[in-house]
Amino acid sequence: MLEALTWLLLALAALFFSAGTLGLLRLPDTLSRIHALSKADNLGLGLAALALLLHAESWAAAAQIGLIWLLALAASATSGYLIARRYLLESHGAPGNVHDGLQGHPSGHQARGGPP
DSSP, rough: HHHHHHHHHHHHHHHHHHHHHHHHHOOSSSSHHHHHHHHHHHHHHHHHHHHHHTTSHHHHHHHHHHHHHHHHHHHHHHHHHHHHHHHHHHHHHHTTOOTTTTSSSSTOOOOOOOOO
């Protein structure tokens, strides 16, 4: 029964990874691609981690798997934010629809899409 559940979780993970890849290849703009890829890959990785947790030999191994998943979630959110911010700062957003929350920050970056 445990083996069947593991294979089911891994198959679902592969399905979500495939959906994320398809979204990356098929969606029209950068922001849609980021959204599809980050959501599908995070869920796919969570399902794969859960499948691995079912076969963890110790609590330490289970904790490592959980920490790897949490690190991947944080990295995905951070990189998605940075890519989306750069996309908007490069003036790809709709005119008047760009608000730079870091305007006036010492980094000196400013949005070019229009006034907030």
